Amino acid sequence: MEITTKPHAAILSSPGMGHLIPVVQLGKRLVDYHGFLVTIFIVASNESSDQSQLLQLHTYKNSLEIVEFPAIDITNLVEPDAKFVTRLAVVMREAVPALRSAISTMKCPPSVLIVDLFGTEALCLAEEFKISKYVYVATNARFLSFSLHVPTLHELIKGEFVDQKEPLKIPGCKPVRPEDVVDPMLDRSNQQYCENLRICKQLPLGDGILLNTWQDLEAQALVSIQNVQVYPIGPVVRPVKPDGLKGEMLCWLDKQPTESVLYVSFGSGGTMSVKQITELAFGLEQSQQRFIWVIRNPVENHSDASFFSTGKEHDDDPPSKYLPDGFLTRTKELGFIVPNWAPQVEILSHRSVGGFMTHCGWNSAMESIVNGAPMIAWPLYAEQRMNATLLTEELGVAVRSEVLPTKAVVGRLEIEKMVRMIMEDKQGKGPRERVKELQYRAKNALCEGGSSYNALANAIKNCCNK
Structure with a gap:
């Protein structure tokens, strides 16, 4: 990328299409509507050939670049039967040094670091480089409210969550049934429980959280989220390709x-x-x-x-x-x-x-x-x-x-x-x-002047004024 006065966002994405797709679409929105340069960092994965196809895009309008880190061998860091969340969390942890090196050698230093849900351990790099930092949670407000409350539930509830007889009370939201609890919380003795708890504790450490929902879709849940700045910027979805069906x-x-x-x-x-x-x-x-x-x-x-x-x-x-x-x-x-x-x-x-x-x-x-x-x-x-x-x-x-x-x-x-x-x-x-x-x-929320358009604009304004 050439040196420019445009604001520059560095985004760290977990491997896998479910994580990479919303990150790429966020990057495109920053380019198209807010004049950003964007560099997306992704760890190589053999999970899906679709990811490889997406990475072949390389650039988007000469303002969005995808940089792929080499695959990380975590064989000696996790048990052979380690759960999905454990493996993903360890991969993202091991990617932090590569991200630090990449940012330090950029010709156009980023003004903001955005990490996805599994990349919260990289937030410390924003402190090192003295730039703004955001977490991008590519799901809904109810999930975010629950996640922010997990550390409290961890202290309050004894035994396994799934064995509880009553729904789990979440501030401002409809209670969560024990059987609906996310997979990493099903077994306290498993490493993925600890990884999930760590992530939930680190979510509020950024300057704000970007969320893939919109204001009037989950108004009550959004109001219930306290002590952290949330920017509902959704829906962030893939556009229709003209030649996608044939x-x-x-x-x-x-x-x-x-x-x-x-x-x-x-x-x-x-x-x-x-x-x-x-x-x-x-x-x-x-x-x-x-x-x-x-x-x-x-x-x-x-x-x-x-x-x-x-x-x-x-x-x-x-x-x-x-x-x-x-x-x-x-x-x-x-x-x-x-x-x-x-x-x-x-x-x-x-x-x-x-x-x-x-x-x-x-x-x-x-x-x-x-x-x-x-x-x-x-x-x-x-x-x-x-x-x-x-x-x-x-x-x-x-x-x-x-x-x-x-x-x-x-x-x-x-x-x-x-x-x-x-x-x-x-x-x-x-x-x-x-x-x-x-x-x-949803269409109205994304239009210029809509709630989601304004939410992302406010997040950009706050990060650039920091």
Whole structure:
């Protein structure tokens, strides 16, 4: 990058598409609307080929650069069976020296350091370089309020959180059910519990927290957050690529009636057991609703841990190998099967798509709302159970199964019922009406003068005046 008088933001992102996508979109917003130079630092990862494709962008309008640090070997730093959060936290900790070196050699020194949720240990570098510092939490206010309260809950509650008989009280928010507690808090004896507790304690150490929500989406939860400056700047989502949909899928979608197709996808980590795939297949077929199903190879066991797998137990198996006999033939005109990956934003934005069965990752939830698609909540891991509760019980834009998909197999009859509830809601009296309203509000929040536009502008003003 050439030397310039433009403000410069250095952003540290955790590896993985779920973290990198909202960071890149934040960087683009800083470039497009606030005249920044942006350098995004990311640790190399073998987790997803999608990340490698995104990193190939390298620059954006000559003002956004992505710098990839070499992969970090943590074999000798964690146990072989270390949980996902432990591994990610250790990787980010080990990346701090590389970030320090990179910042110190920049021709255009940054005026602000922004780190994501797992990069809080790098906030100390802002003190060294005497620049502003922010934490970017790419999820909702309810999750943030809960996270800020975790150190207090750690002291107040004895024993495991999931064993509590009463919901956990969170200041200003609806209580969190024990079964909705985030995965890292399920076992106090596990290292990921300690890592999560450390992160929650470090969240308030920045000059503020950027949050992927908007003011009137979670007004009460935002008011409840005390002793830390929060800037609700969302929804931060990927834009639709003009050529993102093409070929056979586009031709099929173009032939379908408006809002008649259910999009089914559970994210890059959303794997299922063969039994659950079977029940989902029959549920979709029995509903007689059109669908696009992004299907990943199954795992052997139906458990929480399985959803951090990539399904490599059947890595070379085509969908016909594990789908019910005759399913592909019987649903040939009704559905469209896509192995492993599909252009999600482009699909959700298509006029024919009218619903989304989702794992409730916050990126996906925001993309669904922005495109006006009501949801079937199918939470799998991390904070997704909390997200599902927010989407169904507070925002009213989703329905969900009676049992958690991670605890039991959801049967075909219940799946059929949920699909019909979403796709046959044509009178605008339920989730469809509510999501259309939120779609409109989200657009207004992002416009110049809107609440989210102003929130990011205020954060920039405060960091540049420090």
